[in-house]
Amino acid sequence: MTEIRDYVAPRSLADALRVLASGPATVLAGGTDLMPQSRAGRVRFAPTLLNVQGIDELRGVARDPGGVQIGALTTITSLLEDPLIRDRAPVLRTACDHFASSQIRNAATLGGNICNASPAGDTLVPLLVLGASVVLASAGPEGIVKRRLPLAEFLVGPGRTARRTDELLVAVQAPLPPAGWVDRYLKFGARPALDISAIALAVGGTLREGRLEDARIAFGAVAPTAIRASEAERVLSEGPLDRARIDRAVEAADATIRPISDVRASDWYRRELVHNLLRRVLNDVCDA
Template sequence: MSASLATASTVEQALAQLAAGARPVAGGTDLVVGARQGKAPLPERLVAIHRLAELSEIRESSTEVALGALVSHRRCSESGTVRDRLTALADACAIVGSIATRTTGTLGGNLMNASPAMETGGPLLCFGASVTLRSAAGSRSLGIDELLAGPGRTTAASDELLEAVSVPLPPAGTGSCYARLEYRRQMEIAIAGATAVVTLANGEVTDARIAMTALSPAIGRAGEAEAALIGSGGEPDAIRRAAQALAAAASPISDVRASASYRRAMAVVIGRRAIEAALARARGEWVPVPASTALHGGVR
């Protein structure tokens, strides 16, 4: 049982609490459920940050979108700019947990929980997003790849608060997709997920960023998969080679959700589907958000 809970009304108050040993809570969808299930006890001291309006904003410029740490998955997935320009992130945010989870849970919480199965990690990594961490001593900026350190671990210090996630807008001609294997339509967790961000110029893939989710201890990009696609015209053969390279880079485990061999086979299938949908979007074709639901038995 938590010994104390303070509600911060300014970022400074929250930082002071963190410096004194408190842990932050926003939506609570990971923290509270985890404590109830006995995964991790509630911290002795909590600071509630859900009233910090400045962390709840979505700020857009011509070059980037800055998503406050408290932006809910639902708001993120419903943002026009995110849907149009950062579609893979909208795909991901639209399938986190249930409607209740998406309305309550925050992007910042999802990131700092650092689950290898988190939906938003792959898209943010591929878009080259960075985070602003702030402590009483000042602020610093880190790439997503520098933030995520392993299952349940980040490189943030205990007195640092995630303020915002900045996502650079990709160039014109870019399409993206996050897809995952889903056993059911809601309340799902990634068993195998893939992100693809591809840029087309004159029909040629000029840039490709491909990452896997729940297929390795941390969400990571697959350089060989990207290389297989860059320079191609996005033909089925190139897509197949890229998906196979993604699966080859995976280090799947066997657990109650799936065997390693099934996960690896699904890496090929889900990877291919994510790349296909990203290419389709890059060409201006319509693929619904979230893509995962439509992809099962649908798009090839």
């Protein structure tokens, strides 16, 4: 383990950002990834450990003009219980329901899951389908500076994000889906609880007159980051949702993904799962 020289637990965002501005720090939120990864030697601590749990302003789900804003410290359990998420963004709720175990959901935060940037991160796939952005804050000469970045641009590689070391992810912002929106989420692993996805997928769109308009498809664990399958989305948006179009969308998705082999699945099997489960999910939307 690396030596941690300073442990800081600020109460305000401004204080936290000042710490980040002053030098390298490891951010601790729920700790459900950081602790096991550091114990296993996969994460090296920076000299400062910045515990952000005391910053209450980073907690909670609220409507905003653009849709919904979710504080980075909102736990997975809070998301699971939030009525707005339940009613307007069920795809995120379903993903939270498949997230690890109750104990871990009570501690793990949305911001932590995003910044961990695992290709298999459970909340990433539904957030991509919702078209979410992240809000990053840093200390500027005139006070707090915030910038917004689409989630797809924030995720750079396995464990890597576009967050600068002086920045803190403070919130997730997502538009709320329009009327007629349908979505599906599917996490595939070896068992129903306490598992890491072999693959995950989510589908969303507005079902209108037999077409899936503004179709969105996202995958987890089949590329270096969670990804949108834009080519498959385009295929779906071009005409009525029928078996032939679904087959073409599945082919297009196959061209997008870049699965690897690891202890959880081989690349071949991951492709087969993407084929079979995307087809199954789209057929289900089609039949609905």
